[in-house]
Amino acid sequence: MTTQLTRSSPDTPGSGGNERGALNLLSRHQRLLLYIGGVVTSLVLAAVTAVIVHSQVKDYIGNRYADFVMQRTALQWAFAVREGAMRISVKQEEYAWPSRQEPLPELMAQFARSNGRLVLQRNTSFPPVLVLADVSPQQPIERYTPYLRMADEISYQAGAYSQALMATGYFFSPDRQFVGMGPAPIEPTGLETSDTGAAALIQRVAADLGDFTTPANVSRLLDPATPWWMPPAPDPITGGTSIRLVQGAASEGTLFAVFVASYPTQTFTSLLAGKNPHEASLMVDSHNTLLLGTAPVDTQTEVLRIAGTLAGAAPATLNYHDGYFVVSDGINPAGWKLVHAFSWRTILAELWPRQLGYVGAMLLVIGFVWGGLLFIDRKVFRPAFARSQRIAESEDLNRTMVTTAPFGLALLSVSSGDVLLQNAAMRGYAEEARHSDPPLHTRLLALFGGSAHSPDDHSEQEFQLALEDGSSCDLLVSSVHTKYQGNDVLLCNFKDITLRKKTQHELEQARQAADAANHAKSAFLATMSHEIRTPLNTILGNLELLERTPLSDAQLQQLHTVSSSSSTLLGIINDILDFSKVESGQMTIETIRFDLSTLIQETVAFFLPVAQAKGLQLDLSIDDALAPAYLGDPTRIRQIIYNLVGNAIKFTDHGDVLLEVYLQDDNQPESSVVIGVSDTGIGMTAQQQAGLFQSFAQANATIARRYGGSGLGLALCRRLTDLMHGSITVHSELGKGSTFMVMLPLPSATAVEPTAVAAQDYPELSASARILMVDDHPANCELMRLQLNALGHSCDTATRAAEAVALQAASVYDLVFTDLNMPDMDGRTLARCLRGQGLRAPIIAITAYASERDRELCIEAGIDQVLVKPVLLGTLARTLDHHLRGHRPASDRVSPPDLSLGPLPASVHSALSEALENSLTALDTLVEKWALSPDAADAALRVQRIAEQLHSIRGAFALVHEMEVASLCAHMEQLLQDRNIAELKAQFDILGQTSRDALRGRIPS
Secondary structure, eight states: OOOOOEESSSTTHHHHHHHHHHHHHHHHHHHHHHHHHHHHHHHHHHHHHHHHHHHHHHHHHHHHHHHHHHHHHHHHHEEEEEEEHHHHHHHHHHHHGGGSSSHHHHHHHHHHHTTTTEESOOTTSSSHHHHEEESSSSSSSGHHHHHHHHHHHHHHHHHHHHHTTTTTEEEEEETSEEEEEEEOOOOOOOOOOOOOOOHHHHHSGGGOOOTTTTTHHHHHHOSSSOOOEEHHHEEETTEEEEEEEEEEETTTEEEEEEEEEEETHHHHHHHHHSSSTTTTEEOOOOTTOOEESSSSSHHHHHHHHHHTTTTTTTTTEEEEEEEEEEEEEEEEEOOOOOOEEHHHHHHHHHHHHHHHHHHHHHHHHHHHHHHHHHHHHHIIIITTHHHHHHHHHHHHHHHHHTTTTHHHHHHHHTOOOOEEEEEEOOOOOOOEEEEEEOOOOHHHHHHSSTTSOOOOOOEEEEEEEEBBTTTTEEEEEEEEEEEETTTTEEEEEEEEOOOHHHHHHHHHHHHHHHHHHHHHHHHHHHHHHHHHHHHHHHHHHOOOOOOTTTOHHHHHHHHHHHHHHHHHHHHHHHHHHHHHHHHHHHHHOOOOOEEEHHHHHHHHHHHHHHHTTTTTTEEEEEOOTSSSSSEEEEHHHHHHHHHHHHHHTTSSSEEEEEEEEEOTTTTTSSSSEEEEEEEESSOHHHOOOHHHTSTTOOSSSTHHHHHOOOSOOHHHHHHHHHHOOOEEEEEOTTTTTTTEEOOOEBBBBOOOOOOOOGGGGSOOOOOTTTEEESSSSSHHHHHHHHHHHHTEEEEEEEEHHHHHHHHHHHHOOOOEESSSOOOOOOHHHHHHHHHTOOOOOOOOOOOOEOOOOHHHHHHHHOOOEEEESOOOOHHHHEEEEEHHTTTOOGGGGGGOOOSSSSOOOOHHHHHHHHHHHHHHHHHHHHHHHHHHHHTTTTTHHHHHHHHHHHHHHHHHHEEEEEEEEHHHHHHHHHHHHOHHHHHEEEEEEOOOOOOOHHHHOOOOO
């Protein structure tokens, strides 16, 4: 079928006719519009230029006002800082005056020797302070004690004060008989002549300060709100012009000192400097008398006159008068003001270059505008019609391209919901859709929304379309909101993804099947581990015991053969389980401190008899640069070395095997450790080496027949090495041997040697130490009893958890061994119960399979250690030696309480309550999910977890002799096996009520 683009209505106007009409209209009126536009543009440019010039003048005036504000603020800050410094100094002296009545003997003696004239300098970094007093019989030197101490303190402060504020200063007593100056005046001032007295010196430096014995002057001196600023005058100390600040200090209302700070006028005139011609910044007093100024004299005179005229104007207000812009405001509490003024000449001198530039730019732009209009008339409008034709042709081409698109396409009106444009693919899907459903375009509008979207909003969704023939197809629909002929429209296109969705569904089913297979594999490995290790534990244990009995040489040889085969089988099982842990991500790597050299030596000692039996030489080379200890996983490192050395001995018939350990870089103590194993065995080809580290891979088909093995050892070495962020490589040549290199980045441990604990520090248990073994398999119990007897200990056995609790209640044991998987109560629940009874002896779990999560759960339940079957005599002896040292014999301990009747101990009741609520919560979730999806891929796993929870509750309540709850759990386990979901859910509520009632009846007293 030919795809074509159709309109929803033949009367819909096209855009081509409108465009040609607009072009003809533009052609008729273009000249008129051009010239009218040119005139308007010229007028606008002129107006804009006028506005810019006006704005420049206004901005300049604003900038001058801002300059005034900055000058005023700077002057206010300068005066305020100095007033604050004076107030602080005076307040300090007023506060310290009572404490300065006591003389400083050494200072008074020095003052007396100098006849009342002294230069103080407590800090050589600062200039000295001159102290002068009129000493006479009527005015003894003791009278000046407080003033002298004050001068001594000020001598330390005056230098820092004068350097920070560029000031000189002095203080004197109200009777003008004592004066202190800091910094001390230099010789040319004439103030340090030997015949100058205190009164005469004060008269010279403070002649205009008046008499300080009158109440008016004293009140003025002591008024902190209105500082006493003196107008600029020559400073007799420095010889320059300065402004002085005067303030008195009083004690209990009585004036005791007058302080004068002298600041050079340069400090203030620098803040008044103007930067433009015909501009003035003046400092005047409250009577508009000039104090300081930077403008020419005639400008100052004119500005002062205008300022006097505007004396009544509001402060900080810009006023225009007689050709000047004038603004003034106060700068200190004494009534001094800052007057700032500038004229039109100032403005013109600053702005005329820019204003002239603006006018010139305006004329230039107007010229360009008219030139551009003429150019447009000739080069733009005339070819406009030709371009419009090309645009129409381009639109027709676009329509043709859309109609040939292999996917559905439609343009829908958002406001009316009509189909504006559509191609044949869209129309075909709309016709094949189920007739009882709404039209396809209506459903697309509903799917992607209305006019709330902004233009160019793009979205994509999957859409299932039901067809009239009963089938369906999946469509991937993309939409974008846009505009068409001024209206909001929705542009939709879609493609058929039915095949892709089918493929995705099949892939999801395959993934679920793979997950189910993975869970089944894990369950199978755990089950097989238990089923194989349990009899293997019995075999190896009895073989060890049999070796300790008298046997003939032939019997002993046969026994060694059986033991060797059993050990080989155990190694294969261990490799398979470890490899499964690595593959499933359950393998974890420890980081503990260990001695690498000792580990290597133990490995060589282990394999030396095997090598000697084959007539091979096993050599060892250990680098002296190795650290005393490293941080890592010694168990996994030993596993790697055992595999490599074992393979080297297995595949070597003549020659030697070398194990060497050294640093990758001898000059870097922290460099990686390299473990190399070399042999003179059969070697390998390059092709054989390529697949060497793959799972179940061996060099060729005859290896398994000639040498045995599962092909997992090297694959496991590679994965363990990767987990430790290391690498393993091989170099081999057929018939000439092989060399395996393992590189591990092991950090060295601190050089702190662990403290060795002598055996005599702990009391050794006698051979009568009592041990309890709990296992539902009688053969395992009997084997453990024989092994413990062989090690010199006595052992009681129990095949059920309830029996073990009864034995513990009757006779306290030094250590308890328990199996984890038992029918009536698992080992973890038994451990909780025994701990609840008060058992403090070690509890060791023995199991055929234990993941990291299993070990964590065991620790939480109170189990001290988990051993994996088979448990041989060496492992058993080391475990007992570790846990039994330091424990008191069972005979010295108090028997635990009986749990069969009456209130339970608080710890037992709490543990049972918490475990019950956790199990009931888990059961509620598991049963509900199983009931909703009984045929789901993980249904078998849910059934297994439900059985585990019921088994745990059953064993716990059987322990405390609540047989009603235990029997109910057993009944529910049978319902679970029969897959009777409805009855199981009905019994669940009964279980919760019954078990909680049982615990309420056993609340601790």
